Amino acid sequence: MSGRPDSDTDPETARTEAAEERDKAEDRAADEQDKAEDRAADEQDKAEDPAADEQDEVEDRAADAEEARRARWTAAGTGAALTLAGLAAALLRLTRSAPALVPAAYAGGAAVCAAATVLGSRGRTRRALWLLVAGVMVMALGDQFD
Template identity: 75%
Template sequence: MDADKNVDGSEEEYEEYEDAARDARRARWTATGTGALLALAGLAASTLRLTGSAPVLVPGAYAFGAAVCALASVLGARGRTRRALWLLIAGAMVMALGDQFD
């Protein structure tokens, strides 16, 4: 039996499965990387706003948004990419809303 074929012998189905696995892996890496990047950016912004003259709500919003993005990164690494996407959107919105109070 050829290693590139399924049990029923169709190589095309095997390639489709391989493509789907590659797409899922890429989605996990994207969600994890984006979540980590947004979390680091939120923590940096929170630290900068905390040392300035901004109200306490502003760095708190950045820190909370960063925590939500960090959670999205963890979920993305575990394969929950749809939930991670929505959490990334929510985290970025919280950070943007917090910036409006400055």
């Protein structure tokens, strides 16, 4: 007695595996047929209604324009707010006994933010963002000298 199990598969098990393979093949064929029918239906819809595609394209362009408009307003508004804050801080530091470098830094940062406002209103929103960051950093650096 060697202790090895029989290598023959049970006939019932063999039939079950073959049936599973047939089912899988049938499922794959049905999936491919469904995909082909979907593609054919899409092509038929496109052929029947080309105006719908044009209308979708117009709506997409309108959405892009609205998004760009919102970005311009955001950049311009943020730049204007930071410019006013920097100028107010510069004027407040001028009235107190602070080194001259402090109000100059606030005014310089406000000038950079004002430039960002102009760029943002013209649609250069990425450059405006970086200028806003630079302007606030200049103001923060000036605050460190106080």
